[in-house]
Structures are given as structure tokens and as C-alpha cells.
């Protein structure tokens with residue numbers, strides 16, 4: 101090769117290491133269903149679905165996977181659940197980039213993420229159970245990522261709002277998180293942004309559930325558990341090695357409704373109404389409003405719960421499922437850096453998953 105050609109070859113844009121990926125989707129519920137729809141758009145042309153599963157059945161047959169009614173069909177047809185067969189489908193694809201997308205809320209599945217990363221699969225997840233679970237799990241995940249595993253977690257906080265990416269970028273620049281405060285739940289935001297006592301709280305909750313904002317078991321939202329997980333994920337990404345038992349959590353689930361199954365809970369939803377109506381009336385009488393806030397202070401003290409905020413508080417200026425993350429850092433220390441926008445819903449969450457998958461190419 102001449103010197104000129106060699107120089108041109110050296111300066112030409114390098115071909116991407118890989119331009120397509122094979123994908124297995126775990127979970128075909130609200131978020132997984134929206135992800136399947138996105139796979140049929142031009143934005144996902146480089147992705148090939150080689151397996152999909154719900155909790156009981158799965159499919160690896162290309163013709164069945166291409167069927168627009170895949171999600172509905174999986175309810176009654178398909179092979180029995182078997183992770184090994186899904187991983188085999190990824191291996192057989194021959195794709196250099198093999199991605200497992202976890203759109204479930206399953207803790208047992210999340211506990212497998214580290215093993216999958218170690219075996220060379222990439223993991224993209226809306227499931228918060230690993231990063232927002234116990235500290236050993238978080239540390240194992242950091243170990244796998246340090247070994248080169250790639251973990252797409254944008255959907256786990258703010259349903260894809262650029263919160264984790266911002267936090268990591270600031271940290272990479274030597275900035276440090278001092279305090280964090282805000283509304284981290286799309287469903288609880290939706291509930292308290294609207295609740296004025298004119299409609300029962302339980303009716304609003306059913307509406308949030310129908311719109312796909314709540315967790316599979318809405319008590320995960322009402323108990324503060326889902327918010328606590330997001331707080332843990334954020335705090336850990338900022339360098340605070342917090343354990344779940346270090347987060348003070350206020351639950352809105354009445355004691356008698358905590359141990360019953362989901363159907364029984366849904367049948368007794370009206371039991372939520374009276375205590376919340378009383379709290380709302382008391383706050384209103386003092387000129388305040390109720391918002392479900394998460395807070396992490398400089399000493400690493402963390403709390404999530406219902407707070408009576410004064411009129412004009414930033415959390416009273418939210419709409420719909422808006423989340424709000426106010427980050428005070430060593431460099432953003434006179435005013436916080438605020439990230440705000442819709443923080444729940446199938447479309448935005450599925451888009452966050454797709455974005456993380458495409459970032460692997």
C-alpha cells in the first residue's frame with residue numbers, strides 16, 4: 101500500500117465493531133409489549149429478536165417471533181420457560197452482540213444478570229431488583245461491569261430520563277453528589293398531582309394501573325419500595341454504598357393489606373381511601389399539599405415517604421407522571437441541577453430499553 105493510501109486508511113472512520121445484534125426479551129407485559137412494538141420500527145432495523153418469554157412460556161421460532169400477535173399468543177402457546185434454550189438461541193444467532201432485555205420485575209431473574217454478563221451477554225434492564233437490591237448484588241454487578249460487561253440501566257430510574265447518565269458523567273469529571281431530592285415515582289406523582297379529595301384515591305390508583313404506570317403489584321409503589329430502589333440505584337451510582345435497611349421508608353399500604361395476594365389487595369383498594377383523605381384534608385387546611393418525596397442528605401441519610409410541602413414547593417409544579425431529580429453537587433451548589441419529565445409509562449420506558457440496546461452497537 102502506498103504511503104498516501106495508508107494514511108487515508110488510517111484516518112477513515114473505523115467500521116463499527118458490529119452493526120447488528122441478537123436480542124432475547126424477558127417479559128412481554130406493559131413495558132415488554134411496548135418494546136416489541138418498537139422492534140417493528142425502522143429505529144430497530146439492526147436488531148433481531150431471537151427469543152421472547154413471559155413467566156410461563158417462551159418462543160424461539162423465527163416465524164412465531166415475527167408475528168405481530170406474539171405477545172397475545174405467548175399467553176397460551178409456546179415452549180415451557182427455560183433460560184438455557186433462550187441463551188442457546190442467542191448463541192446460535194451468530195451475532196457478535198447478544199443482548200438479554202429484562203422487562204420483568206422478577207428478583208430471581210435479576211439475580212442472574214451478573215452470571216449472564218460474565219458469560220459475555222449484554223444485559224439491558226428495566227428491572228431494578230439487582231442494582232436496587234442488596235449491597236452484595238450491587239457489588240457483584242460492579243465487578244462484572246469492571247470486567248467489561250455492559251449493563252444498560254437507563255430504564256431503572258426516571259423511566260429513561262437522563263438521570264443516571266448525568267450522575268455518572270458528573271462523577272467522571274470529579275464532581276460529587278452532596279444531596280439528592282425529588283419525586284422518583286411516576287405512579288405516585290400521577291396520584292398526588294391529581295388527588296384533591298374529589299375522587300377516591302383508590303379510583304385514581306386503578307387509573308394509574310390501567311395506564312401502565314404502576315408496578316405489577318401496585319403495593320411496590322405505594323409501599324415506597326420502588327422509590328427506595330431508585331434512591332439506592334442513584335446513591336450507589338454517586339458512590340454511597342447504601343444498604344436497603346439504611347433507607348427509611350414510609351409505606352402507604354395499610355397493615356391489613358400488606359400480607360394478602362394481589363387480587364385480594366385490588367378487591368380491598370377502598371381501604372386506602374379514608375386515611376389518605378384525612379391526611380389530604382389536614383395538609384390542605386394548613387395551605388400545604390402531599391407529595392411522595394425521596395431525599396438523600398450529605399451524611400448519606402436516606403428517606404422516602406409522604407411529605408406535606410408548602411404551596412410553591414418545586415414538587416407542586418409537576419404534571420402527569422413527572423419525576424423530578426434535584427442534584428446538589430460540589431459544582432452545582434448554589435442551585436441544584438434539576439432533571440424533570442415523565443417518569444413512567446410503557447412508551448418512554450421501552451424507548452429507554454431500545455436506546456440502551458442500540459448503544460451496544
Ligand SMILES: NC(=O)C1=CN([C@@H]2O[C@H](COP(=O)(O)OP(=O)(O)OC[C@H]3O[C@@H](n4cnc5c(N)ncnc54)[C@H](OP(=O)(O)O)[C@@H]3O)[C@@H](O)[C@H]2O)C=CC1
Nearest residue numbers: 127128129130131154155203204205226227316444445449
Ligand atoms: N411501567 C413503567 O412505567 C415502568 C416499569 N419499569 C419496570 O419494568 C418492569 C416491567 O414492568 P411492567 O411491564 O409494567 O410489568 P408487567 O406486569 O406488565 O409485565 C411483567 C412481565 O414479566 C413477565 N415475567 C415475570 N417473571 C418472568 C420470568 N421469570 N421470565 C420471563 N418473564 C417473566 C410477566 O409474565 P406474565 O405475563 O406471565 O405474568 C410479564 O409479561 C418492572 O421491573 C418495572 O419496575 C421501569 C420503568 C417504568
Ligand SMILES: N[C@@H](CC=O)C(=O)O
Nearest residue numbers: 285286287313314315
Ligand atoms: N411503577 C414505577 C414505574 C417506573 O419505574 C413508577 O411508578 O415510577
